[in-house]
Amino acid sequence: MYDSRPNLLLITVDQMRGDCLSILGHPVVETPNLDQLARRGMLFQNAYSSTPTCVPARAALFTGMSPRSHGRVGYEEKVPWNYEHTLPGELAKAGYHTQCVGKMHVDPARSLCGFHHVVLHDGYLHHNRFKHTNKVAESHDSCDDYLPWLRERAGAGADLLDLGLDCNASTVARPWHLPEALHPSNWVATQSIDFLRRRDPRKPFFLWSSFVRPHPPFDPPQAYWDRYDGADFPDPVVGEWAEQDDPARSGLDPITRSGIVPRRRLRRAMAAYYALISHIDDQLGRLMNAMEEYGVLDNTVIVFTSDHGELLGDHHLFRKALPYEGSAKVPLIIADPGGRLGIRQGESIEAVAELRDIMPTLLDCAGVDIPSSVDGESLLGVRERSQDGSWRSFIHGEHAYGEQSHQYVTDGRQKYIWFTQTDEEQLFDLELDPHERTNVAGEEFYAASxxxxRERLVRELNGREEGYVQDGKLVAGRPPRTCLRHILTHAND
Known part of the structure; x- marks a missing residue:
């Protein structure tokens, strides 16, 4: 007997900005396949990653929890994942055939986290590459499936470092040097298609296709590089509040978080970034065609998102972690090609959403009970709940980040940021100033806002172990923590 429940496909990319969809009017990037998914479902205008780096963002995706609950409030490697309830685990218990292809970024790297099977490529993870500090069992060679596949086809010496690009944060870009079919983005699509061949046809499936790009290295195949290199696109936005100079010349460092990067290098990095997005879009077209061939497209609910964005020179900043739109806002599409969910086709949703909402949404699609540990909410009824006022009014985000450690709250129309070490406040009117050029925190007109x-943030932080709130007021200078005590204790269980 065949199970008639819908299949579930979660597509995640790494470090894609929320504005990089042509359906949203981006002036350069072309994403026809993602645009088509948006036209066949819901496109969220205000989706955020509460803790916008890879590890904590993926904790939200896996568990449906807020940062306070999953405990990862900054970026820290090698903290074991021992969550009782995970998205793939709940679906597997409910009879779904579950598989992940691509990036997981959990610990240990080979943890299944509830999946039946994982075909793994986390990209270049430094803590698994440093041979002088790792046991053989934890080395990169033993916990990556793409690299052995690549070496079978490109030669035994092939490696992720062959282009000479840093694989985490470099602003240097150049085209992929091997046949396009060997690129990591093609590999994720290839392995995802192969799962359609090998799956148990009696069960509905949950497939998580997890791409490492457009995260650096900025290495698009030549055809995509040619499409964007030299294109006429706008410069990054720079707020009035941002550092306007770079006396230390930190922008000359190929691996930088901030600074004024030489214009030619910056333009090439931007071109490569957009090219990587278009490359993934074409690979998604390939995956959709395969799903049609296997007869499963119209019985599959598809969710597309990113773990966080990329500042890409906005305000002379790069990478992620910070609370600005380029870093914290992510694309989010829920597509229903076969009309299984009754979603209005091509609907645009302004309600504020967060990565924690994806787990309860997919469980809701499958008719699976949502665990009480989940803080997120199903997005299937978000339109009606926004109209009757029962949907959340804002989300809270944060990130331990040294002197730039911060807390933020937003409803997609305004955003308040408090820097926990310096006591600096920023307030942006996103409706009038979507690029966050002007900090209005000191303006009398916005005093009530x-x-x-601030009061909302105090309520969110009250009782936190860092001591951010005392006597009902925000207290600056408290040492930030990347992981809360309860997750460290649980990790050692």
Whole structure:
């Protein structure tokens, strides 16, 4: 007997900005396949990653929890994942055939986290590459499936470092040097298609296709590089509040978080970034065609998102972690090609959403009970709940990040940021200033708004172990933590 419940496909990319969809009017990037998915479902205008780096963002995806609950409030490697309830685990228990292809970024790297099977490529993870500090069992060679596949086809010496590009944060870009079919983005699509061949046809499936790009290295195949290199696109936005100079010349460092990068290098990095997105879009077209051939497209609910964005020179900043739109806002599409969910086709949703909402949404699609540990909410009824006022009014985000450690709250129309070490406040009117050029925290006109957001943040942080709130007020200078005590204790169980 065949199970008639819908299949579930979660597509995640790494470090893709929320504005990089042509359906949203991006002036350069072309994403026809993602645009088509958006036209066949819901496109969220205000989706965020509460803790916008890889590890904590994926904790939200896996568990449906807020940062306070999953405990990863900054970026820290080698903290074991021992969550009782995970998205793939709940679906597997409910009878779904589950598989992940691509990036997981969990610990240990080979943890299944509830999946029946994982075909793994986390990209270049430094802590698994440093041979002088790792046991053989934890080395990169033993916990990556793409690299052996690549070496079978490109030669035994092939490696992720062959282009000479840093694989985490470099602003240097150049075209992929091997046949396009060997690129990591093609590999994720190839392995995902192969799962359609090998799956148990009696069960509905949950497939998580997890791409490492457009995360650096900025290495698009030549055809995509040619499409964007030299294109006429706008410069990054720079706010009035941003550092306007770079006296230390930190922008000359190929691996940088901030600074003024030489214009030619910056333009090439931007071109490569957009090219990687278009490359993934074409690979998604390939995956959709295969799903049609296997007869499963119209019985599959498809969710597309990213773990966080990329500042890409906005405000002379790069990478992620910070609370600005380029870093914290992510694309989010829920597509229903076969009309299984009754979603209005091509609907645009302004309600604020977060990565924690994806787990309860997919469980809801499958008719599976949502564990009480989940803080997120199913997005299937978000339109109606927004109209009757029962949907959340804002989300809270944070990131331990040294002197730039911060807390933020937003509803997609305004955003309040508090820097926990310096006591600096920022308030942006996103409706009038979507690029966050002007900090209005000190303007009298916005005094009431600033107070409202501050009070909301106080409520969110009250009782936190860092001591950010005392006597009902925000207290700056408290040492930030990347992981809360309860997750460290649980990790050692």
């Amino acid at each position: 600033r107070q409202l957001w």
